[in-house]
Amino acid sequence: MNTAKPMSTSVPPADLNTGEGLGEHAWIEVIQKMDEVYNDLLQYEVALEEKNAALEESHQFIESVLASMSDILIVCDRNGNIEEVNPSLCHIAGKNNAQLEHQPVFDLFADDVERAKARDVFARFGREGVHDCEFFLRAGDGSTVPVSMNCTPRLSQTGKLMGMVVTGRPVGELRRAYSALRQAHDDLKRTQGQLLHAEKMVSLGRLVAGVAHELNNPISFVLGNVLSLQRYASRLESYLGALHDGPAADTAPLPQMRQDLRIDRILADMPHLIDGMIEGAERTRDIVDALKRFSAVDKMTPEQVSLNEVVERSMRWVVQSASSNFRVEVELPPGLVCSGSSGQLQQVVMNLIQNACDATASLPGAALKISGRQEDGMVVLRFVDNGPGIAEAHLGRLFEPFFTTKPVGQGTGLGLSISYGIVERHGGKLTAGNAPGGGAEFVLSLPLESR
Secondary structure, eight states: OOOOOOOOOOOOHHHHSOSSSOOHHHHHHHHHHHHHHHHHHHHHHHHHHHHHHHHHHHHHHHHHHHHHOSSEEEEEETTSBEEEEOHHHHHHHTOOHHHHTTSBGGGGBSSHHHHHHHHHHHHHHTTTOEEEEEEEEEOTTSOEEEEEEEEEEEEOTTSOEEEEEEEEEEHHHHHHHHHHHHHHHHHHHHHHHHHHHHHHHHHHHHHHHHHHHHHHHHHHHHHHHHHHHHHHHHHHHHHHHHHHHOOOTTSOOHHHHHHHTTHHHHHHHHHHHHHHHHHHHHHHHHHHHHHHHHHSOOOOOOEEEEHHHHHHHHHHHHHHHSOTTOEEEEEOOSOOEEEEOHHHHHHHHHHHHHHHHHHTTTSTTOEEEEEEEEETTEEEEEEEEOSOOOOHHHHTTTTSTTOOOSOTTSOOSOHHHHHHHHHHHTTOEEEEEEOTTSSEEEEEEEEBOOO
């Protein structure tokens, strides 16, 4: 900063002692005023330099912000001529600031069609602003670049249009990011589906013994009836042969043969045998159908689901493959019906029963009680076992994927997590806690099917 030398306060001696000039007091006042003016000038100069420094700092800050922007920025005058651009536009257009300044902004667009479109849009919406309108710009290498543009008018203090500020983001970046996001989402859904199916297959493998035992009963019943029919067919064949060919000399008369072969008893017993085989075949078909629904990759086709049947079937399958000392008590009112996927809901119920079975495996009187009720338009099922319960440290993590308290190799940690997701997709809720009397308690709530 340049500082001037202090102004001299000496007074011309010729005028101080004469009556012709100013008095001494008047000269002193003049000199004091001059000193005050000089001090004010010095303060103004210091303030001006400080403001210039602040302005320079602000200018550098704005330039650094503009240089770091990936979006393009164009400042135009009221005639559409470029006044200022940022480095992002220079990079796209392949030109520097000097080449772009004072050029019409519409020269940046790809062709005459785009220029006409831009003129029309900016003319019609210039005062209100243009938002997310896609245009094609001509890149420096001759290619076209899709850009989503926004335009805001520049107004003076009196409201007069001074120009416009145009910003834009290359849409190619957004499309690539969206494509990558969609690919990641598809991969996640596919992995989720694979994990869901894998967990179902793990559960299915544990239940093979129970299902085989359940299938053995109707199949054995059908087989026994078929063997009886085979014996009856041999007797009927002998009797019908004698009836059509006439009794041979060494055979008994037909009435005696009918009595000896017990034809009347066979005819009376055949309808029961046939009905039994039909019943056994239908029972086998139902078991296989339920097994197929459970093991299939379910696409969540809504249907009316009887929770009574789901619980009964799941309980039989788990219990028959579990240890002999595990028992399940079921207390459900009739007619518990919801809407959803029978296979998926069966997976949830089976997982809860299997977890209770595993948690109480070391107890001599292992037991699980399943109760249900309807309240406030919901079906509420409670699963309470007599095991050791759930540790407080584990309550908040039970439904996390891959979290398990079982030894390595005995659990995937996906059962409860997948069950939680299935229940949520059905519009319900699955919670876990400890029962007041001891043991773990899981509560499954599902919307009641309206009839």
